[in-house]
Amino acid sequence: MNSNRDWTRGNALELLENGEEFFPRVFDDIAEAKREVIIETFIWYDDEIGRQLRDALVTAAERGVQVDVTVDGYGSAPLGKAFVASLTEAGVRLHVFAPLPPILGVQANLFRRLHRKLVVIDQRVAYVGGINYSDEHMRYYGEKSKQDYATRVTGPAVDDIHRFCREAIGHPTPQGRRNLRGLLRWLPSKWSHPESDAQVLLVTRDNHNHRTAIEAMYRLGLRSASRDIVLLNAYFFPGYRFLRAMRQAVERGVRVRLVLQGEPDKAYVKFAASTLYDHLLNIGVEIWEFMERPSHAKVAVMDDAWATVGSSNLDPFSLSLNLEANLFVRDTSFAGELREKLEALLAERCVQITRDAVARRHPIWHVWRWVGYHLLRHFPKLASLIPVKPTMLKTIEDPDTDLGTGPGPRTLGHSPRPESPAEPDPQNTQR
Template sequence: MSSPSMDKTHVEHLSTTPAIREPGVVDVEYGWQGNNRVELLENGEAYFPRVFEAIRQAKTEILLETFIVFEDKVGEELQEVLIAAAQRGVRITASLDGFGCGELSTGYLTALSEAGVRIQIFDPAPKHLGIRTNWFRRLHRKIVVVDGTIAFIGGINFSADHLADFGPEAKQDYSVEVQGPAVADIHHFALLQCGRPARAKYWWQRRRQRRSELAFTDHDGQVRLVYRDNGEHPTDIEEVYRQVLRSAQRRVVIANAYFFPGYRLLREIRNAAHRGVDVRLILQGQPDMLAAKLAARMTYDYLLKSGVQIYEYCDRPLHGKVALVDEDWSTVGSSNLDPLSLSLNLEANVLIRDRAFNRDLFKRLEDLSNNHCKVMSVDKTPRGRVWHMTVGFLVFHFLAQFPAWAGWLPAHKPRLKPFSHSAGSDT
C-alpha cells in the first residue's frame, strides 16, 4: 500500500484544535546571557548523534522546529527516538514546515501522532498541477530544546544529505549545542512559537536587544538569541551583521550558502575591507541550486575590488550559515544572507561571545578555505558581452527588490495547523 504525502491530509480542515497564529510574530527581544557552554557541531556526523542522544535522555519535554524531514535513515531514526520518548511520557511538540516537509507520508506523521507527539504543520498547502504554491515565508528555523536544559540551533535539517556517505551532494553545514542560562531564552522562544504558555518578558527585558553589538565583552560563554519574523523583528539578523561589520578591527569570516545580501550589508562588507580588516567570504562553488551561485557572483566584482577575499567551496554543496568577527564574536544559525532569509523566511541564529568557540570555528573555516576552496579574483569573475552585463544588472536589481514585491502580493497568511492522524489513511 502507498502512503500519501502530507499535502493530501488537509490538516487545516480536519482538526478541532484552533489554528495557531504565525510563529515568530512575537514582540520579544532577548539579551546576552553569560556562563554558557557552547560547542560547534559540524555536519550530521557530529549533530545527529548528539541530538538523538539528548532526545533519548529526555525526561519531561522536547520542542522541535525544522524546515526539512525526509523519510530516509535520519528521518526514520528521528521518528524512532521521538516515539520512544513520547511513550515514556515526554511531552513533545514538533513544528514542521509545510513546504520542506511536504513529502512526508501520512503514515510517517500518523505514527508520531498516535504515539502522543503533537505535530504542527507550518503553512500546509496542496499542490496545484503538481506544483507547490507555498514557496515563500517558510519556517526555516532548526531548533531542538530538550527538558529546557539543552538546546541545538543551526542550519542542519533532519535528512541524510547532511552525512558524508550520502555522496557528492552531501552538504557541509554547522549547528551549535548550548547548555546554560541562554537555553531559557531559546526555550521561551520555542514555547511561544508552538503556541504553548511561556513566561512573559517585561519591558526592560524586551528592550535589551537594542544595545549595540559594539560593546564587546571580555567574558566568555556569552550567548544571545536573535531571530527574524514577518512582524516586529523583520530585520534583526541583518542589523546584527551590519553592526558587527562596522565594529570589526582585525578579521571577518563569513561562510554562507546563499549569498545575495542587500545594498546596505554589501556596503558594510566593502567598508570593513577598505578599513584594512581581513574580510573573507566562503561561498558555494558546488551549489545545490545553480541560481544561488549565479546570484552570488553578481556581487564579486564589487567586493573583490574593495579587497574582500572570496573563496568558493567546491568539494560539495555548502549549506552553512556561520560567521565570526575578530577573536571573540561568532554566529551560527539558519539564516542565509539572501532575500528569502533576510526578508521573508522565519529564521533564528545564536550570537556567541566566546574566544575558544571563535578559535574553533576559525580553524575549521580556515581549513575549508585553504584546502577545499577555489580562490576567486577579479580576472576570474564572469564577464561577457554588453547584453550579458545588462541582463546581470537587471537580475541583480530584481532580486534586491524581490522581497518587497513579494510582500505586496495578495498572499495567504501562513499559519501553524495541527496534524490529526484521523485526517487521512494509507490507501
C-alpha cells in the same frame, strides 16, 4: 512574540560540523529526555535520518515525554500519511507551518517559510543551526551531501530559546518561572565549569516585529570588526547596507573573506552570487568558493570573539521573507574553534576567485549582472504585495493526514511569517 532578548553569560557551547556530529548528539539528548522535547525544522524527510528522528521521538513520547515538532508545510511536504500517523498515534504533537495542498501536483506555497532549526530538551540543552533532518547532511549521501554547522548550548541561554519555542507553538512559559529557580538551575554548571562563560544571544527574524534583526546583527559585527572577517554563507545576495558595511570594513584595514558555493546543488545559486563578484572585488573583498560539495552553511566569525551559527542565509528570502533563527556568540574559545574550522576549509577545499577570472566575462555579462541584481533584490518586496491569508500554525490530530493535504482542526496562534523556497523533493531541496 518577543523573540530577541538580552545577552546571557555563563553558557557552554559545542560546535557541531555536519550531520555526523550533529545527529548523534541530538538523538542521544532526546533519549535522555524526561519531560519535554521541542523541535522546529524546515525539512524532515522519510529517509534514514528522518526515520531515526521519528523513532527517537516516538520512544520518548511513549515513556511520557511531551514532544512538540513544528515543520514547514512546504519544506516537509513529502512526509506521508503513514509517517505522520506513527507520530500522532504515539502522542507526538506535530505542528505544520502554512500547510497548503498542492495545486495540480505542485507545491505552490513558496514564500514566507518556517526556516528555523531549533531543538530544546527538558529546558536543559538546546541546539541552533542550519541542519535539517535528512540524509542530505550525511557524507554517505554522496557528492551532493551538504556542508553545515550547528551549536549545542547549555546554560542560561537555553531558557530564552525554550521560551521562544514555547511561544511559537502557542504554549508560553508562565511569567516569572525563570527567575530564582532558573538561576539556581544553572549555577551548579557554572561552578563545575568556570571556563564556560560564553555570552549568547538568540536572534530571530519574522515579518512582524523583527524584520531586519539578524541582518542588523551581522552589520553590527561588520562595523565593529578591526582585523579579520570570514563569512561562510550558502546563499549570498544581500542589500546595499550590508555591502556598504563590508566596504567600510575593508577601508578600515579589515581583511574580509567571503566563502560561497562553488559546486551548488542549484545553478541559480552561483549565478545570483556571481553577479556581485565584480563589485565585491572592486571594494577589496576576497571571494572564495567551496569546491568539494554543496555548502548549506550560514556561519561567520569576526576578529577573536564574535561568531554566529544559524539558519539565515544572506539572501532576499532569508533577510526579507522567511522565519529564521541565529545564535550570536561573544566568546574567544568558540570563535577560535569556528575560525580554525573555516581556515582549514579555505586551505583545503576552497579556491580563490581572482580579478582575472571575473574580468574574462563577456561584456553582456555585466548587463545581466545589473538586471539580475535589481530583479532579485526587489523580488521579496514584489512578493510581499501578493495577498496572502494570515499564516497559521496548525496541529495535525488526524492520523490519516499527510502534510500536503492540510492539518487537523486545531489552530495555534499566528506565526511571524517564514522562509524561503526549497524544493520539497528530497533530491532537490536547497535549504
